[in-house]
Amino acid sequence: MKNRITEMLGVKYPIVQAPMGWIARSPLASAVSNAGGMGIIETSSGELDNIHAEIRKMHELTDKPFGVNIAQAFVRDPDIVSFVVDQGVKFVTTSAGDPNKYCGQLKAAGLTVFHVVPSLHAALRAVEAGVDGLVVEGGEGGGFKNPREVASMVLLPLVASKVGVPIIAAGGITCGRTMAAAFALGAEGVQMGTRMVSSAESPVHHNWKDAIVAAKETDTVFLNRFGPGPALRALRTEKTSAYEREGGDNIMGEFKNALDLYFGGDMEGSIALSGQVAGRIEAVRPVAEIIAETIAEFEETIAAMSNRYAPIGA
Template sequence: MNLITQLFKIQYPIIQGGMVWNSGYKLAAAVSNSGGLGLIGAGSMYPDVLKTHIQKCKKATSKPFGVNVPLLYPDIEAIMNILIEENVEIVFTSAGNPSLWTPLLKEHHIKVAHVVSSTKFALKAENAGVDAIVAEGFEAGGHNGREETTTFTLLPMVRKAVQIPLIAAGGIATGHGMLAAMILGADGVQMGSRFAASEESSAHYDFKNKICSVQEGDTQLTLKELAPVRLIKNGFYNQIQNLYAKHATKEELQYLLGKGRAKRGMFEGDLEEGELEIGQIAGLIDDIQPVSEIFNDILTDFESAKKTLNSLDF
């Protein structure tokens, strides 16, 4: 056992990212049943929908699972009440100040991990009393930090600064990547993009197939004026770039983004006008697989990577 498997009572230190429009109860349960930690993504769910997914996940797995909660969520108080009422045991928070809600969650014996993009925020999260930190580099899909610090730069800096268990995220989809992160100080890894392209992901199949066609350079971190997000380059992305070329204001960018753009892309499958969030590591993802097969591949690759490491001679 390592610190992450002990903390969350799981078999492998592999956490599935709680991605909007991808991470319903089917994905979370499949990951937990495979020995990792599945997370339901609350960011794209109304409170009553989240409650239903939690209840269905309990029926689909007897293993530990958690919920990812962006702290800027408009119905955050209702979400927190549901987590407590439903006896959720693990919560991953992001996009906000962990000191606001961590004490309440801890009071109800909920384990808390917080996602950060800098050492500064890692220290704040540790001081807020979280149980673990997710250090996420800007390779990751979805919303990111503004600093554009890569995972393998951020990870050893955070490891040097904090004492609590550390999870690496961003640009990790293989056993080789998992071992590299652990060598740099991670106790476990969080993978998003690899599980977005799974059979159990709640994303639209057209989006899943699009992930499998992504090549190096096909994604970009943009919209920093609003909330930095890594997107696949498509028609919507081109509209953003055209606005930037005209020195658009923050209000003009917000008007273009509108509402429901991410749902339109990832959940409804509009590959041109939708917002398609995925990480740079999508360039290594070639097929849609069941979660059980993804786990087998990662673990086999991890063992292969360890043998390669042991054979190195200088």
């Protein structure tokens, strides 16, 4: 497959792994890159010494391209741009902040920069800042969100109709059919988060993976719409159901115990971020199988639709 995304990123397939804190590290990211996609290393955990070690491992585990994310709201190092540039990567996504903050420095250093956006206003602002492309994130996706979420079915074609840069679609992507739908709406690549959290190479505890596999399409909650801090979408648990009903003064404080959930398996210890697409994930699968089957189904889907509808009006 060749399009602007594969050419810009130097990858075989336009499939990007989401930059989830503590999760998007070398075991998962290298598996994605080795399978032909774009593995991403996170910085949102703030553990830059560990992240430096993870990037060093990436160079040992893969000879394929990989990138780094700068989640601006969660990174406190004033030299984060220098840190990323020094790692030798060529692709970076920026998120959770002003696209003007780092775009110029990153591009001056020769990196390709995509900014994550949840709205048309944010997309236009990022393009004006000079980004090379956008990750357009629908509200059905997991993780930290715009409190005024917009579904991908609305957001993707809206943004695509107003910008000329390439778009990576995020939110609701888990298979070849959803990838084909994203392309029909104007994307040239897709990003997978929840699907990758549940993969065999994901470092999270099997309790979290099992919860994703067991989840129904209605088993996520949208929290913190009125703050303080960002809104977020997560799996439904006793803790998150209580927050959904009653709200809370500081939901973000729950993440002080994140590692108890992420790697200890205590599903009530913190908040398990997840998208609605958890309701479509039926098994824990290796990354290579996920990506290969996604591409095969994508090709089958667009071919079948072409054959089915091309004669109309002929």
